Amino acid sequence: MYSYNSFLRTNYYNTVQAENDDLSATNVAPENCVKDNKNNAPKFNLSKSKINYVPYNPTFTASALRTRLNSKEEEKKYNAVVSNTDKQTRKKLEALLKSGILLNSESTDNSTVLDNLYKIVSTQRAVGLDAKSLLKDVITTLNNPYVVTQQFGDIPKNKQQSVVNIHSNSASGSNDINVLHSGTCVAASIEFTLAQEMPAEFARIAEGLTSPKISADKKIHLNMLADNTLDAIWLLNAFEIPYNTDNFDTATLKLKPDDYAIVRAQIQTTDRDPGERSPIDVLMQSTFMQIGSQQSYDTLTDKRAGKFNQNDKGLIEFEKTFVESIVEDKNKISVLYQTVDENSRLIGYETDMETLKKHLTQSIDSGNNVILGYTQTDNNNVIINGHEITVIGYKQNPKTQKLVFICNDTDDGVSRPIEYSEDFLLPKVHHAALPKAIVEKDIQLYESWVEGLEMFQEMRKKQNMAA
Secondary structure (H helix, E strand, O other), X not given: OEOOOOOOOOOOOOOEEOOOOOOOOEEOOOOOOOOOOOOOOOEOOOOXXXXXXXXXXXXXXXXXXXXXXXXXXHHHHHHHHHOOOOHHHHHHHHHHHHHOOOOOOOOOOOOOHHHXXXXXXXXXXXXXXXXXXXXXXXXXXXXXXXXXXXXXXXXOHHHHHHHHHHOOOOOOOHHHHOOOOOOOHHHHHHHHHHHHHOHHHHHHHHHHHHOOOOOEEEEEEHHHOOOOHHHHHHHHHHOOOOEEEOOOOEEEEEEOOOOOHHHHHHHHHHOOOOOOOOHHHHHHHHHHHHHHOOOOOEOOOOEOOOOOOOOOOOOOHHHHHHHHHHHHOOOXXXXXXXXXXXXXXXXEEOOOHHHHHHHHHHHHHOOOXXXXXXXXXXXXXXXXXXXXXXXXXXXXXXXXXXXXXXXEOOOOOOOOOEEEEHHHHHHHEEEEEEEHHHHOOOOEOOXXXXXXXXXXXXXXXXXXXXX
């Protein structure tokens, strides 16, 4: 069994009907990972039972948990942040302090959440962005990461022509920029995990992306991308991400969204409706899409190019794993669980359901969320849709004694977790990004750079034959 899928090169978009005993959730959406908010609003029938399993979170064990301001400098920063918040946001800020999140410093430069909140309100922001609004969005997201959404906001009619003028390469006019169905499920899921598991790093990247430079530096360990340094460098070059090698072990990358991201972020600052993306969502998701698409993403049209994917929407599995490894600086392995033939027909599984269940639960127990792609098939078992969601915990159904997986879906229109029984979810899992240590004993590992090189060479071969 290979850990990277080289066959099914489409996005895993959204249609799901959970049929657990008394635990159900229904998400209905047209093709391409999105919902039409007006015509296909999702309906949820969540279990009344509470989540009784709280997953281990390394954020609060990797360093001493601090819930009190320890210096005059911290008091100064805290008071400055407080003075720029409304009453409701102030309560959320206090909650961050009491929970230990506000003073957490597990970030690339060891800055705390508080340090970066202070930077947002005390230093200049990018043109068209509002510091107080950004501050509120970051605090709100860190209090409840489930508010992260991939729902694009509409462009007001009075601004559409100016946006079309800015988008000079657009040949389709205003219809090209009015995105109804988002393909950023992977990017939004990574953003959610970053906010939940690495709050200081989330705040640091949010501060950088909203600053005048509209970018954030990120130091990574090259062995988190590949066992061999030269292979890791190959990956960085293949994905065309700007970087400088610090030494043989680390590199500093420039994380930056595409040039049009700031336009959407400005629109969401002044014309954001309930349930739509915040400017933080826009910039962070655009950045992650840009990383995965080999710097080819267009935020206004939600389309991409790039050498690894012939589909112009979303990210494929190989690209998704690369982005996760970069953002989290962890060695993630994308494991394929479904066997699919050349006609996109599901014909079997690469491993049994118990092994898949073990991989998910051990990953959760080790403090890692699991972003996975699940599929929907028609009556002939042909895959017609799919979507990326995040598994954040699990519990046991007292009636059936089977597991219930607690998940987050950035496209479901609700700011809380949903639940799927193991009987429903496991057979639908196409792939999942998991820590190498969890899966290396059960599968034959196939490093991402190997698959990427083979895929690129195969595409080049086909192009040369067609020429």
